[in-house]
Amino acid sequence: MTTNTAIKLVKRPTGGPITRELFEIVELPITRPKDGEILIKQQHLSLDPAMFGWMSPDTESYIPPVALGDVMRSSGIGEVIESNHPDYAVGDRVMGMMGWQHYYLGDGQGLNKVTAPLPNEAVLSVFALPGLTATQGLFNVGKPKKGETIIVTGAAGSVGSIVGQLAKAEGLTVIGVVGSDEKAAWIVNELGFDAAINYKSANLAAQLAQHTPQGIDLFFENTGGEIQPLIFERINAHGRVIVCGLIADYAKEVPSPGPSWLNVIKKRISIQGFTMPDHFHQVPELLAKLSPYVMAGQIKHRSHVLEGLEASIEGLNLFFSGANKGKLIVKL
């Protein structure tokens, strides 16, 4: 332990892939904890689509952007290696927003101890942002009812895969939209989705009609893209759209338009966006809602682990290509 390697954001993306030149890799001194502080050695960090929002200059967003020159924001999990804080002991496992760096110094604010007997990858894949987001969006925004049909885009992604499994456990018919045949097979055969549609295949409208003969009651949107208006067209009266992500638009200078609001009137549709920072105060109840499904073995996951801090940069582009297989995690 000599220096703390960290990656700072120095330029904002302007569309297109994430490149090395947006960042600066630096060696920082390791500051020892003062009274009330702890030093954590981060072991795994999470890559999430929310990061595109954090890098963007839009100050109207739900969370301030990362300032240029600051260490890039991310959540992660690690071990306390020095403590001058009464609530933390050396060896404690801790989760929180520790950023793209090996060592994190803090006063405990915003950190949570991890006591679940699960490997780091499982904690970051299910109990961190993805599981909280899926639980809040599906239950509190979407208000699913047994027997309804839900369609989930980004269905093999970290959030979508949990949404679909929770909905299945609640007795809904669950259709997933994915970007490869391998992912389609995984969500149907391993996760128990009723059907999958590869959005890169042909005849999307016909596939949607085939798999949603009763129309669509709930649309959990993680991606955007050309299939969005086709899905929207099949939404039933009083349908609900939960808008969680639009990965297909994050790298575009001009985002694609949304569907006409004509059907919003005719079918009395509601479209509701949400982001987790509004709901951090609800984390205990969200975890209480989610945990029984996990304990009952109803929530499977898979992680796509990259090696080494610098892999974070190129790793973000996997969200655009969809080439990741499971929750993106960087092992430090």
Added chain:
Amino acid sequence: MTTNTAIKLVKRPTGGPITRELFEIVELPITRPKDGEILIKQQHLSLDPAMFGWMSPDTESYIPPVALGDVMRSSGIGEVIESNHPDYAVGDRVMGMMGWQHYYLGDGQGLNKVTAPLPNEAVLSVFALPGLTATQGLFNVGKPKKGETIIVTGAAGSVGSIVGQLAKAEGLTVIGVVGSDEKAAWIVNELGFDAAINYKSANLAAQLAQHTPQGIDLFFENTGGEIQPLIFERINAHGRVIVCGLIADYAKEVPSPGPSWLNVIKKRISIQGFTMPDHFHQVPELLAKLSPYVMAGQIKHRSHVLEGLEASIEGLNLFFSGANKGKLIVKL
């Protein structure tokens, strides 16, 4: 009293203006009321944008379309001229869906007696569909809070003008979008809107910025059109969009797209469509909510009265041109 002149829908509109050839004007025999029936001589009928939905072939809509060959659907007000019904006496004033015809025969179902000491034009302008729609949309969907900023499109229209006055009475800052300088002057000088924007003028984005320095919390959408994305861009975090009408799109074969959902996420916006047939069971409570504002003189209106049943056909096109000044009513 010899025959009942009526106008039947015989073709469905396919975009573009409403023309005479969609209809057939017929002379029907006047059927005398049997036991439990009443015969009404209709005096005024209401023209409403909802009629474009009723004429359309889309069976997924909230109310079945008018069948080809049926008398065109409309609401109106008239006087009982013969009664074999214990609840109705000759001379009673009655409101209901009586259609494009001079005489209406029915069993009282769907009719309401009018006891308010107001002229027919005022009843149709405030207490019928426009006032009910404004009350449901603003209060039950929009949930306005004192101090918020609301923008209303179609602000000189039958619904929009009431929405704006109700919001003003509730202590909101109210901006109206209209299609002429005359209407702009009317809603500001007569109705008390804080500002008006003529959507046919230049520099709409700059005008919106000038009149909504605190952004927009509520967007009551009656029209669609080019100003829609500019308004949407200025919606604040947790803003609500109430989608009531899209008159600019009703005559188009392909409606314009809606705004991207990127801001729906970033700003946690909700977009909710509604139509009144879902809420007809709430009419008593909606009237109870609306009446005090009317009684307090806070709801002004103006009617644009056309003469003669056949004026109904051409009258519908005034919704597209915006050339009507006030609630469109046909005097029979």
